[in-house]
Amino acid sequence: MDTDNAPVPAGPRDVPPPAAPPPPPWQSVQPWQRITVGTPGPEFEALPPGEYAYDVPDTECDGWSTGELAMRFASVRGAKHRYYRQPRQDAARAAVHAASGSVVFAVADGVSSASEAEQGAVAACRAAVERMLDLLDGAGGRVDLRDVACRAADRLGELTRWRLGGKDPEFSEVAGLYATTLVAGVVRPHPEGPVVEVCRVGDSGAWALDRASGRYQQLFPTKTGTDVLLVSSTVTPLPHVPDPLEQTGRRLSPGEVLLVGTDGFADPLGDGDGQVGSLFAAHLARPLPPLWLAHLLDFSRETFDDDRTLLAVWPSAPGGRR
Amino acid sequence: MSETRGVLLPAYVLADESGSMSPYLGDLSDGLTSLCEGLRAEPMVAAKLRLAVLGFSDDVQVRLAVADMRTESTLPQMVIRGLTSYKAVFEDLLQRIPADVQWLRGEGYKVHRPVVFLLSDGQPTDGRSWRSPHAQLTDRSQTPTAPNIIACGIGDARADTMLEVATRPEFAFVAKSGTDLGQAISEFFHSLTSSLVASGHALNSASPQLVVNRPEQFTMAIDEV
Numbered sequence: 010m011d012t013d014n015a016p017v018p019a020g021p022r023d024v025p026p027p028a029a030p031p032p033p034p035w036q037s038v039q040p041w042q043r044i045t046v047g048t049p050g051p052e053f054e055a056l057p058p059g060e061y062a063y064d065v066p067d068t069e070c071d072g073w074s075t076g077e078l079a080m081r082f083a084s085v086r087g088a089k090h091r092y093y094r095q096p097r098q099d100a101a102r103a104a105v106h107a108a109s110g111s112v113v114f115a116v117a118d119g120v121s122s123a124s125e126a127e128q129g130a131v132a133a134c135r136a137a138v139e140r141m142l143d144l145l146d147g148a149g150g151r152v153d154l155r156d157v158a159c160r161a162a163d164r165l166g167e168l169t170r171w172r173l174g175g176k177d178p179e180f181s182e183v184a185g186l187y188a189t190t191l192v193a194g195v196v197r198p199h200p201e202g203p204v205v206e207v208c209r210v211g212d213s214g215a216w217a218l219d220r221a222s223g224r225y226q227q228l229f230p231t232k233t234g235t236d237v238l239l240v241s242s243t244v245t246p247l248p249h250v251p252d253p254l255e256q257t258g259r260r261l262s263p264g265e266v267l268l269v270g271t272d273g274f275a276d277p278l279g280d281g282d283g284q285v286g287s288l289f290a291a292h293l294a295r296p297l298p299p300l301w302l303a304h305l306l307d308f309s310r311e312t313f314d315d316d317r318t319l320l321a322v323w324p325s326a327p328g329g330r331r
Numbered sequence: 332m333s334e335t336r337g338v339l340l341p342a343y344v345l346a347d348e349s350g351s352m353s354p355y356l357g358d359l360s361d362g363l364t365s366l367c368e369g370l371r372a373e374p375m376v377a378a379k380l381r382l383a384v385l386g387f388s389d390d391v392q393v394r395l396a397v398a399d400m401r402t403e404s405t406l407p408q409m410v411i412r413g414l415t416s417y418k419a420v421f422e423d424l425l426q427r428i429p430a431d432v433q434w435l436r437g438e439g440y441k442v443h444r445p446v447v448f449l450l451s452d453g454q455p456t457d458g459r460s461w462r463s464p465h466a467q468l469t470d471r472s473q474t475p476t477a478p479n480i481i482a483c484g485i486g487d488a489r490a491d492t493m494l495e496v497a498t499r500p501e502f503a504f505v506a507k508s509g510t511d512l513g514q515a516i517s518e519f520f521h522s523l524t525s526s527l528v529a530s531g532h533a534l535n536s537a538s539p540q541l542v543v544n545r546p547e548q549f550t551m552a553i554d555e556v
Contacts, residue, residue: 049376279334281334
């Protein structure tokens with residue numbers, strides 16, 4: 010073969026190299042960095058909770074809108090529970106009552122001394138939400154919040170009875186297994202602005218956030234107000250239902266957001282006029298992605314290592330703008 | 332600005348420095364070292380505590396001022412001296428605790444009810460004169476920052492005295508008869524560390540509470556009277 014006249018295969022020297030394809034846009038996307046407020050707490054990889062806490066994820070969030078209301082909630086495991094291999098003991102649940110367009114919600118903080126606190130919190134939320142939906146179906150749609158709280162307490166009793174193999178439980182046995190705080194309520198759409206009815210057992214909180222000014226108006230008295238010399242350590246959670254039950258109601262103006270949170274959020278928030286209040290006021294001005302709410306709520310701040318749960322309900326502005 | 336930097340538990344260790352503790356100075360120092368190291372090993376708990384160590388005999392002397400144990404590097408040094416004046420203890424705490432609480436609040440913290448762990452190896456040598464300042468210190472209407480007091484007696488300290496000093500019967504302990512005092516001191520500090528760690532866990536939760544663990548080799552004083 011005459012190698013001089015043999016065809017020369019096309020090679021890289023003869024063809025201009027193709028232009029490198031542009032990097033896919035996601036290559037430049039960085040993971041969300043933990044938000045710190047003031048002095049951060051220690052950074053570490055979360056440890057798994059106990060074997061049988063597999064049904065309690067580290068973080069939960071949800072969000073949706075009706076024509077008149079937008080709801081978001083997130084619940085994140087605190088640093089203390091991530092470090093000491095314990096599950097998140099906060100919970101939140103929300104549902105829309107289709108016939109009335111009302112949003113019913115419940116937020117609970119399982120008491121750490123209860124051995125199944127995480128289950129107590131979820132059970133109380135479910136029972137409260139189910140009962141409120143039932144009551145809204147009734148004549149006039151009146152929601153008796155005492156009835157709701159009692160139903161949640163009864164559910165904890167039923168769980169305990171099941172746990173004890175059918176034996177009628179003592180009050181202390183219910184509390185020892187499933188004690189939890191609870192804030193439960195309903196937001197009803199109304200042409201003049203949605204109306205909130207809410208009750209609580211224990212020390213979780215509720216606020217009306219004025220979106221324009223960033224001011225937080227507490228709907229219940231706080232345990233750590235600025236005028237309190239020492240922090241109170243008296244909390245009476247479910248299954249106890251106080252008489253009278255602490256409850257309140259108000260109309261939300263178009264510029265307000267209803268917030269409901271456990272003390273993991275309430276304690277660092279304080280009166281809301283500091284950095285934590287400013288952070289949330291800025292991001293809660295309008296409905297935000299549920300995952301972003303969870304990320305926000307997972308901010309790091311020294312000494313604040315409790316589970317955090319926050320639920321928000323925004324009214325729709327005329328024309329659907331929120 | 333009302334935003335809080337955190338919620339703290341001020342804890343005071345009152346250690347008897349009277350002459351009869353002389354043979355046990357090494358045990359006291361070892362106990363304090365293990366307490367400090369134990370808290371440093373739990374930075375998340377230590378962040379929520381402020382620890383003071385006070386030595387008492389004829390008077391009260393500060394061996395460690397209210398400190399953040401995550402960053403405190405000095406170890407408190409005890410000094411054996413004098414008699415056992417409980418009056419000096421409670422008069423000192425009557426001034427010290429409200430001032431410390433005010434200072435912490437001024438620093439932007441909220442504060443849980445302070446806790447005092449008192450270790451004594453003998454009966455007070457000042458008769459009954461301590462009862463008046465003790466009553467004033469523990470009366471929450473007179474002293475809003477009234478502490479919880481856990482009293483542990485070793486050696487000649489009597490169960491009925493520990494019961495009077497402690498703010499609740501279940502907070503009073505005495506070493507079991509025949510217990511080696513050095514070991515009792517070690518157990519006191521071991522229990523103190525675990526109580527503070529457990530309390531640190533229970534604070535800032537839905538059920539903040541003080542956890543007090545009975546030291547090994549100790550019995551509840553209420554069972555001894």
